[in-house]
Amino acid sequence: MTEEILQSDGAFAVEETPAAPTPVSKKRKSKLDRQENIVAFLFILLPIIGFCVFTIGAMAFSFIYSFQDYNMLTGESSPAGLKNYTDLFTHIIYSKNFLQSIGNTLILLISTPLSMMLGLGLAGLLRLGNIKGAKIFQVLYYLPAVSSAVAMNIVWRYIFNNEFGIINQILGVKINWLSDETLIKIAIIFKNSLNGMGGAMIMYLAGMLNIPKDYYEAADIDGAGKFRQFISITFPLITPMTFYLLITGIIGGLQSYADADVFAAGNQGAQTIVYFIWNRGINQSRYGLASAASVLLAIVIMAITLVQFKLSNKWVYEE
Amino acid sequence: MKKGIFCVVLAGAMALGMTACGEDPALNDPNAGVGADGKVTIQFFGWGDTAEQENYQTLCNQFMEENEDIIVVYDAENASTYMTTLKNRANNLPDLFYMPDYDFLEWVANGTLMDMSPYLTDEEISQIWPEAIGEYYFDMNTMKLGKSADAGIYGLPKDLGPFTLVYNKTLLDAKIEQYGLDSDAIYAQLSATDPMTWSEFTALLKQVDPDGGADNVYGISHYELEAAVYSNDADFFNEGAVTQTITDPNFYDAVQFIVDLTTEHNVMPSADDQVSTNGYQRFKGQGCIFSFMGPWDCAEFWKTVNFDYDVVPVPYNGANPNAQSTAWVGSMGYCMPSKIKNQTKKVEAAIKLAKYLCMNEDAQRKFYELGQQVPNLITMATGEYVNDTQNILGEKNPPSRSVWVDTINGTSATDKIGGKVRARYYTYSSDWYNALTEHFGNVDMWDGAVSAKTACEGFATTFQAYLDTYQADLG
Numbered sequence: 143m144t145e146e147i148l149q150s151d152g153a154f155a156v157e158e159t160p161a162a163p164t165p166v167s168k169k170r171k172s173k174l175d176r177q178e179n180i181v182a183f184l185f186i187l188l189p190i191i192g193f194c195v196f197t198i199g200a201m202a203f204s205f206i207y208s209f210q211d212y213n214m215l216t217g218e219s220s221p222a223g224l225k226n227y228t229d230l231f232t233h234i235i236y237s238k239n240f241l242q243s244i245g246n247t248l249i250l251l252i253s254t255p256l257s258m259m260l261g262l263g264l265a266g267l268l269r270l271g272n273i274k275g276a277k278i279f280q281v282l283y284y285l286p287a288v289s290s291a292v293a294m295n296i297v298w299r300y301i302f303n304n305e306f307g308i309i310n311q312i313l314g315v316k317i318n319w320l321s322d323e324t325l326i327k328i329a330i331i332f333k334n335s336l337n338g339m340g341g342a343m344i345m346y347l348a349g350m351l352n353i354p355k356d357y358y359e360a361a362d363i364d365g366a367g368k369f370r371q372f373i374s375i376t377f378p379l380i381t382p383m384t385f386y387l388l389i390t391g392i393i394g395g396l397q398s399y400a401d402a403d404v405f406a407a408g409n410q411g412a413q414t415i416v417y418f419i420w421n422r423g424i425n426q427s428r429y430g431l432a433s434a435a436s437v438l439l440a441i442v443i444m445a446i447t448l449v450q451f452k453l454s455n456k457w458v459y460e461e
Numbered sequence: 462m463k464k465g466i467f468c469v470v471l472a473g474a475m476a477l478g479m480t481a482c483g484e485d486p487a488l489n490d491p492n493a494g495v496g497a498d499g500k501v502t503i504q505f506f507g508w509g510d511t512a513e514q515e516n517y518q519t520l521c522n523q524f525m526e527e528n529e530d531i532i533v534v535y536d537a538e539n540a541s542t543y544m545t546t547l548k549n550r551a552n553n554l555p556d557l558f559y560m561p562d563y564d565f566l567e568w569v570a571n572g573t574l575m576d577m578s579p580y581l582t583d584e585e586i587s588q589i590w591p592e593a594i595g596e597y598y599f600d601m602n603t604m605k606l607g608k609s610a611d612a613g614i615y616g617l618p619k620d621l622g623p624f625t626l627v628y629n630k631t632l633l634d635a636k637i638e639q640y641g642l643d644s645d646a647i648y649a650q651l652s653a654t655d656p657m658t659w660s661e662f663t664a665l666l667k668q669v670d671p672d673g674g675a676d677n678v679y680g681i682s683h684y685e686l687e688a689a690v691y692s693n694d695a696d697f698f699n700e701g702a703v704t705q706t707i708t709d710p711n712f713y714d715a716v717q718f719i720v721d722l723t724t725e726h727n728v729m730p731s732a733d734d735q736v737s738t739n740g741y742q743r744f745k746g747q748g749c750i751f752s753f754m755g756p757w758d759c760a761e762f763w764k765t766v767n768f769d770y771d772v773v774p775v776p777y778n779g780a781n782p783n784a785q786s787t788a789w790v791g792s793m794g795y796c797m798p799s800k801i802k803n804q805t806k807k808v809e810a811a812i813k814l815a816k817y818l819c820m821n822e823d824a825q826r827k828f829y830e831l832g833q834q835v836p837n838l839i840t841m842a843t844g845e846y847v848n849d850t851q852n853i854l855g856e857k858n859p860p861s862r863s864v865w866v867d868t869i870n871g872t873s874a875t876d877k878i879g880g881k882v883r884a885r886y887y888t889y890s891s892d893w894y895n896a897l898t899e900h901f902g903n904v905d906m907w908d909g910a911v912s913a914k915t916a917c918e919g920f921a922t923t924f925q926a927y928l929d930t931y932q933a934d935l936g
Binding site for chain 1: 545548551552567568571572573732733734736737738890891892895896899902903922923926927930
């Protein structure tokens, strides 16, 4: 099938136009679509099964067990109503520990905005400053993000050692970082801020590279200084990165475990909610209690994430 | 469509989970595990470092050579993750596995372990330390630990290890020379048969560490709570772990003795420093003269330390006429799952392997040769192990191995040296122990902010709540 088209110079050009779909080709296309969908589905089938068994299934079982007194050794469980939930807040053995772990977890979340700020500063320096070997710095700063959390915590434990730690030696003092309940929180916040800044830096750097240069050139012409440009152009345009880092940082922080177990070696001042869950559940066979704590943690994470998404409309830049 | 697919997958996953809950009919098959060649295959699960695993594999191979109709599939993992793995496998346990004594009560009370007593003869039992086998008696009717008319034997001891005082001889000699001390007088106090009193030991520590660890070498790395409590004729709770006894003066006096080593005598690192470097690390790093060790530490010490050391009995409170030197002893058992009790062939094979590892002379000899334990066999421990009649240990430390044997053996009231099973063995769960030590730290007792009496009284109600919970767990 052909069609005559009037060109800009006044001449007519002949162009082939696609034939109208016949009932046969439509049927074939639909068959192809279906086959394609099946193949695509087969590709994602394994992760879906994994998700259902290890995430949805585990969450469902946790929810059920949180209302039961479950004995893993016998596989038997008896109804416990809301006892596990009330025990978390009232039982003489568990409540103090649980409430303290909530407080610790929230305090340790301070490292999330700190690492973001440090990452932003580094990204700004590497992007705007004319630094030689910037790539090497990027790799070095990002190194902790790809290193084993356990290995990193062991190294940091040596750095903060009360007796012969590097920090105490440099400062020429004897600060009990690892044994004091307050100081260990400061140590963890410091450690996590430094560990997390590399990841934040990479994200911010990627965000900054995506900002069109025209904006800065226009701002230059208007006489805006570097700081003004950063506040008015860079910062608003990288808010999607900030949003992503904030969401993942807070979720990760609420699920923190290695700090409490490896770095703090169970120090009460650093015991987090997930450490409480592990300790009471896996270590002490209080599965119902641990499940109740898990359910509460999941609810809190979902609520915080939901609020963050709701509020994101007001401050996150969208094209 | 999408919802339908999701539901199908979810239902499949749930069905898979539900299927796993059904009882396996093979559990009632006497020939379960028997292959076409007539050989029965059993699984054996333990823990340990590479060297220990290799040793166990060698012993399993040796066992299979002697028992050609049995195939042992040995598997092991790190001690720190072992119990988590075992709990996760609770529904499908291996045929033979390690069970630390402090977890034994929970497992046996839940009916998870098999009664092995029908397969053991009195003659076999009489060969091994009664204190060792004694840990694995349990009466399912009264739900009580210990030997009684109706009690079964739910495990065979892998070992029985006393945790006694150890000193770095090389470092001690250097200190004696440095401070011009009387070597003979000091070594006379470090007797393998005549324990020191607390006051004698404190005086000795002050002699060898007069500067309070200023040279980064302390008199002692730390002090074992149970060693002090038991050696003052005290305990954490009464028989059956029903009522707490930490408000007993003997108990808090023992705790105060430990506190004073730091706050009053300056011969032990502060609690803060003990957190950053534990006793084991400090002793290996020559940061202290005295510490504590068990027979199982020998394997590592032989490989890594370059100084001489020896063991002595733990000191006791000389001011208490009822007190005697009493170290805590720990044990690990070879246990079998109750679920396989009807799988006759498997049971017979697993029992045979457990007996081999627990009582066979060659196996026991191999264990002490590798520095893993005091032999379970009484005659071997008191004879060839102590006197090295087989020339296996040679010059290896510690020379006073008899201290460990005496600690195990000393059970009568007239014995100067004795041992007592660690407190956590008697309770359904061990979390109270951490809570107690955490409480001591929270109230700054170790720094001397409050007395041991105040600290103990402050935890008594909580501790009783723990014990009440355990009693409820036991039913």
